[in-house]
Amino acid sequence: MRDCIRWPAGKGPTPYQEEIVGALPSKRRVAVRGPHGLGKTALSAWVVWWFALTRDGEDWKIITTASAWRQLEVYLWPEIHKWGRLIRWDRIGRAPVTDAELLMLNLKLSTGAASAVASNQPALIEGAHADRILYLFDESKTIPEGTWDAAEGAFAGAGEGNELEALALAVSTPGEPIGRFYDIHRRAAGFEDWHVRHVTLEEAIAAGRVSPQWAEQRKRQWGEQSAVYQNRVLGQFCSSEEDSVIPLSWVEAAVARWEAGATRGAMTCLGVDVARSGSDDTVLAPRHGVRIEELRRYSLEDTMATTGRVAGVLRQGGYAVVDVIGLGAGVVDRLREMGMAVVAFNAAEGTPALDSSGELGFVNKRSAAWWNMRELLDPTSGADLELPPDDLLIGDLTAPKWRVMSGGRIQVESKDEIRKRLGRSTDSGDAVIQAYWRDPVMESDAMVEFYDPVSISPF
Numbered sequence: 001m002r003d004c005i006r007w008p009a010g011k012g013p014t015p016y017q018e019e020i021v022g023a024l025p026s027k028r029r030v031a032v033r034g035p036h037g038l039g040k041t042a043l044s045a046w047v048v049w050w051f052a053l054t055r056d057g058e059d060w061k062i063i064t065t066a067s068a069w070r071q072l073e074v075y076l077w078p079e080i081h082k083w084g085r086l087i088r089w090d091r092i093g094r095a096p097v098t099d100a101e102l103l104m105l106n107l108k109l110s111t112g113a114a115s116a117v118a119s120n121q122p123a124l125i126e127g128a129h130a131d132r133i134l135y136l137f138d139e140s141k142t143i144p145e146g147t148w149d150a151a152e153g154a155f156a157g158a159g160e161g162n163e164l165e166a167l168a169l170a171v172s173t174p175g176e177p178i179g180r181f182y183d184i185h186r187r188a189a190g191f192e193d194w195h196v197r198h199v200t201l202e203e204a205i206a207a208g209r210v211s212p213q214w215a216e217q218r219k220r221q222w223g224e225q226s227a228v229y230q231n232r233v234l235g236q237f238c239s240s241e242e243d244s245v246i247p248l249s250w251v252e253a254a255v256a257r258w259e260a261g262a263t264r265g266a267m268t269c270l271g272v273d274v275a276r277s278g279s280d281d282t283v284l285a286p287r288h289g290v291r292i293e294e295l296r297r298y299s300l301e302d303t304m305a306t307t308g309r310v311a312g313v314l315r316q317g318g319y320a321v322v323d324v325i326g327l328g329a330g331v332v333d334r335l336r337e338m339g340m341a342v343v344a345f346n347a348a349e350g351t352p353a354l355d356s357s358g359e360l361g362f363v364n365k366r367s368a369a370w371w372n373m374r375e376l377l378d379p380t381s382g383a384d385l386e387l388p389p390d391d392l393l394i395g396d397l398t399a400p401k402w403r404v405m406s407g408g409r410i411q412v413e414s415k416d417e418i419r420k421r422l423g424r425s426t427d428s429g430d431a432v433i434q435a436y437w438r439d440p441v442m443e444s445d446a447m448v449e450f451y452d453p454v455s456i457s458p459f
Helices: 015-027 040-055 069-084 122-126 145-155 180-185 201-206 212-222 227-232 248-260 303-314 328-337 365-377 391-397 415-422 427-435 440-444
Strands: 029-033 060-066 106-108 112-116 132-138 165-172 195-198 269-273 281-288 296-299 319-323 342-345 402-405 409-412
Touching (some): 015 029, 015 040, 015 165, 040 060, 040 112, 040 132, 040 165, 060 069, 069 112, 069 132, 122 145, 132 145, 145 165, 201 212, 212 415, 227 248, 248 365, 248 391, 269 303, 269 427, 296 303, 303 319, 303 328, 319 328, 328 342, 365 402, 365 409, 365 427, 391 427
Parallel strands (some): 029 165
Antiparallel strands (some): 281 296, 402 409
């Protein structure tokens, strides 16, 4: 890494990156967790080039896999391509790799190859054989256990004093305390042969990889004890709090589906959270079937400007669910005067809605709408919602807490309570839950047909 890459002036591998790569030949299995931005993908790319170029001439193979195919296609392999252009080939002792050698998701040299394999295809991983083999598990927190087990065969004949060589590098921001990557890091029985490295936030800041301002802002945004802050900023395994309405892992699964999505349908519903104060944003969340395509945020706009933006979107079709409290009332009134299909969402009013069990009611419509979002994101629902990879949205959706009140009614933390606790408002989250809200009274509404809460069929 130091000698065979053309580094820009003042740049180079960080101390922890050098330590991790230095441990790989002797420790053989290295698992690394840490905050977002520490340089995991670059590190993985360097390891691929190091292993390939120092083993070529022998029988070698590299298998790269990840929790999602998109991670390989959009992030890891483009990073491998990028660093291939920065290699000092004169020091390697050969001409630069050609287009025929470096394909989109494949590297083929004289006596070996590196390739991408989906993590849900353990048979392909198990079938990889070579005298020298490297397994690279990228963003590995949710890679299935069968995939890890499939790689074990390569280690059976490898070790000190043996001609065969097998190495493994697993890197990831941590998630919930479950799965093989977590078991490795907690030193569960049977995984003591893995070398574990936790790169701390302080190390990443000292190396210039993470901005202290970014870390502090995320603390304010998400809350220091939230699972998303613990996972993404501190690099610690943490589950969503027991009293959180929506677990982080459910939101991340919806984001992964959004990233894998190829097309979008017609505009179905526009969730609109109208700013109530100067510190809040007006947020528009257009839903296309099960998919929120994007979030549109606007600051310090008057009622007529917001009305104009909403009307412009509704001309594509669909209807709007608008927060009617405060300035939103004026938006709803004007849209109705214009003949637009709009539903007034009053978070404080009562609702006859029940949870999916049919046993629990809700203190108010806000609680019902947030609980509806929880049930749709539940992996067992089959709804397969798709949410954009938006940090503000992820933080908003995992922020509210809940409790059961007397009379069997669910109460979700109010917007004002969240603002006091976190110092901000959940504007983006509220716009999205309104975009998916199904109100029992819509059944008789002339503008909007009632829709099934699980399938989310377009109207």
